[in-house]
Amino acid sequence: MNRRLGYASALALTIAPLLALSATTAEAQRRGGNPAREQPQQEVPPPPQQDKTFPMGASWAAVSLNGKPIGTMRATLQVDANLRGTGFGGCNTFSASAYPLRQQGFAVGPIALTKRSCDKGVSDFERSFLVALRAARNWDLVQGRLVLKGGGGELIFDRAL
Template identity: 35%
Template sequence: MALGALVSLLVLTSCGTETGDGSRPGNGSGGAVRTELPVTGIRWGVDSVTVDGKRTAAPADAHVEIDAKGRASGNYGCNLFTADVRVDGETFTVGPATSTKRGCEKDVQEFETVMSRAFSGELTAAVADRKLTLTSADGDSIALTSQPPAPLTGTTWTVTALVSGSVATSLPAGTEGKARIVFGKDGSVRGSLGCNGFRGRATVSGSSITFDSIDSTKMMCPDPRMKLERAVLAVLDGRTTYRIDHRSLSLTAENSEGLGASAAEKTRTGETTG
């Protein structure tokens, strides 16, 4: 898709200080600009960031959204952020960002550092076939892909994090991409626990999913995969609450144990190539 293929005229007016539920920080000052790039109102999943010639693959949750009021919001990989952004033709000017202060795994924190550095100041944008590339004058760049929303059923949800209370942790080393969950429209659920395959029933009601009759194979696997399997099984037991945020799924059991999963293909965090 050429840059001029989709032409939209967006008037971004000053929005002042935004108030809401407090889930996303930010100071909310915008400006009147025009853009010929189809970039607003789209959730852009971050594929990778390249800073000083080093490419770093993005965590599955990293994304950016730009609204019609001149506000960029998203997730650096662990922490939420907002920033004012002016879009004028092919030029993005990203103002200082405000972010949450969650504790993150070391590799995710390292990615957040390069992501926050790259997504700032004046950037040149290029759009082609669902892909967006933002490049600074120094040659640092962010590669993004538009992400359509994912439905609960029929989607392969790859487990990307384990949650205990309010603390999210990375998966045991070497188990990335091993645990997967698929919900059927007929109320069935199946997938992989990290080592063994499983199937059972999942009854959806409002924001809750009740798991029962979960049956799995009985293979023995290396300790990290068995550790992951036990953690996933503990969540897929009885009633849970669930939430879908575009292409991310969270499941939380009544004992506050939970997991995070993504419909995105990538499950790696902190991978770097020189």
């Protein structure tokens, strides 16, 4: 008889957890839930955002300076693989060190400029353009446009040929 009780006890110990699980499953299904979902799930963090790659070697034409369209003025920028920024400011050509940094940072070194004489409106535009370029601290690509922002304002460029 002890032997039968031993088997019965072992069988009861084995079956009891299965019956409890079955009862939990049946209760969850009756409530319209899923027992697997009843347990709290760990949140999965979103994948880290990858840094954008600065478009080296691309030519850009300015279309906006501090939120205002440039209109008939013309200004350009190109940053080559040697981290040299070159372009046209409206009257003169320029050259400067231009460093795209991590996390879309941007640094422009001192600007070397030709010394052509231009009318006051063009000279004023060029000065504002070069100040905004020199003070740029961040860059971004937004809808195919290059955006440079910093203490001197915001420059928006379209891709040029």
